[in-house]
Amino acid sequence: MGNNLDAITTVFTEFYYFVTVVFMFLIHVGFCMYEVGASRRRNHMHTLMKNTMLIPLVTITFFFFGWWIYWAFPAFPFLGGIASGDNAALAAANAPWSETMGTNLGDRITGVFWAAFLLFSWTAASIVSGSVIERIRSSAFWIHAVLIGSVFWIIDAAWGWHYAGWMVQLLGYHDAYASGVIHAIAGGYALGVLVVLGPRLGKFAADGTPRDIPPHNPWMVTLGLFMIYTGFWGFYAACNVPAISPEVIGGQITGETWTATNIYLAPTSLSAITFNFLMSLSGGLIAAYMISKGDPFWTYSGGLAGLICASAGNDLYHPIQAMFIGAIGAVCAYKLHFWVERKFKIDDAVGAVAVHGYAGFIGLIICGFMLWGAPSSPFEGYATISPWGQFIGAIIMFVVLGFIPAYIVSKILAAFDLLRIPPANELQGLDHHDEAAFQAAVADVQAAEKAAI
Numbered sequence: 001m002g003n004n005l006d007a008i009t010t011v012f013t014e015f016y017y018f019v020t021v022v023f024m025f026l027i028h029v030g031f032c033m034y035e036v037g038a039s040r041r042r043n044h045m046h047t048l049m050k051n052t053m054l055i056p057l058v059t060i061t062f063f064f065f066g067w068w069i070y071w072a073f074p075a076f077p078f079l080g081g082i083a084s085g086d087n088a089a090l091a092a093a094n095a096p097w098s099e100t101m102g103t104n105l106g107d108r109i110t111g112v113f114w115a116a117f118l119l120f121s122w123t124a125a126s127i128v129s130g131s132v133i134e135r136i137r138s139s140a141f142w143i144h145a146v147l148i149g150s151v152f153w154i155i156d157a158a159w160g161w162h163y164a165g166w167m168v169q170l171l172g173y174h175d176a177y178a179s180g181v182i183h184a185i186a187g188g189y190a191l192g193v194l195v196v197l198g199p200r201l202g203k204f205a206a207d208g209t210p211r212d213i214p215p216h217n218p219w220m221v222t223l224g225l226f227m228i229y230t231g232f233w234g235f236y237a238a239c240n241v242p243a244i245s246p247e248v249i250g251g252q253i254t255g256e257t258w259t260a261t262n263i264y265l266a267p268t269s270l271s272a273i274t275f276n277f278l279m280s281l282s283g284g285l286i287a288a289y290m291i292s293k294g295d296p297f298w299t300y301s302g303g304l305a306g307l308i309c310a311s312a313g314n315d316l317y318h319p320i321q322a323m324f325i326g327a328i329g330a331v332c333a334y335k336l337h338f339w340v341e342r343k344f345k346i347d348d349a350v351g352a353v354a355v356h357g358y359a360g361f362i363g364l365i366i367c368g369f370m371l372w373g374a375p376s377s378p379f380e381g382y383a384t385i386s387p388w389g390q391f392i393g394a395i396i397m398f399v400v401l402g403f404i405p406a407y408i409v410s411k412i413l414a415a416f417d418l419l420r421i422p423p424a425n426e427l428q429g430l431d432h433h434d435e436a437a438f439q440a441a442v443a444d445v446q447a448a449e450k451a452a453i
Helices: 002-038 041-052 054-072 086-093 110-131 138-160 166-171 179-197 218-238 270-291 296-311 319-344 352-370 387-415 423-428 430-452
Strands: 241-244 259-261
Touching (some): 002 041, 002 110, 002 218, 002 241, 041 430, 054 086, 054 110, 054 138, 110 138, 110 179, 110 352, 138 166, 138 179, 138 387, 166 387, 179 352, 179 387, 218 296, 270 296, 270 319, 296 319, 296 352, 319 352, 352 387, 423 430
Antiparallel strands (some): 241 259
């Protein structure tokens, strides 16, 4: 009976993660629609292909080293260093040459669990993609996509989203559905790129006043954001372990009933996250509608900001708390976006830094106050959740692993004139620039053929 139960649990877990990954694919469909809708007509295909090609680039690099980083780095830089103790065996088991990283009937879980994290990687890269549309070179963005998708976000996942991560143990860091682990870091990374990249031509008047560049296709933006909502719901489910027995986590969760857990292996349920997902989304939508005076773009974006702000503690919040925290996140994202735009002349084309970065950062700090003193983990000896632990964690996510690496890499690319499209091509439109290059190549071939004759 025990063997039969184990088999059923394994097959169910495999199917569970497979379905969540399929749902999360809608996040990327939504980002593609959203970015194309937000861009101007002359930049549509460049915008689309820039975001599409991150899929193979991040997938391949995540297979070769991103996944290994998650299992190798939980204790780094403290508690024994890279791949110490039990982490060494786990890192070896998840290296690209391991038997588990391929067709293996003896291991049905690694592939679908790897894919769930991979879709998180795509999301982190796509957040950056939207903020830099219409003026970044595709090659420069793809370098950034690999770095945020297969290096920096997965380092912060190892530190703050792994059940044995040093931030969880020492800081009591709690981020159940990735306010910081994906969203704050991606927002900070996008900001680091934007500071160096500069605004789109014509975004600011001669006196520094920002000009509005509205979405070309509001309907596509709307559908894209609803796709993202749907995929984000699957993302919430993928952040849970669907069925786990008390023995798996050292007997520190007691009782006879098997239970779903959050990413830290603490008990939760799909019922809990369903309440809080919908309530935080609703709080964000209502607040954004009110603060933006019914602006559709910011209403839909505010719903997403509300979700992101509440995500850190949505495994433990009461639904009414989630609703109000979602509203706070939407208002803060809206206000901060326009304040930063006016004050620092930052041109974030889709508000990604605000919706993901600022809302995620604020959500981490709110979580520290709302859940102050609650266990960060079911394991004994871990620090409890606190405002200072969450604040330090937010700084690590947004600044240390987000803004600083992006700024340094962008400065290097800019120094070699590899970051930004030339002004003449930007004015002409990136799609037309590509077409012009193609026509020029065709003319060269035709001229060579005539010379040969």
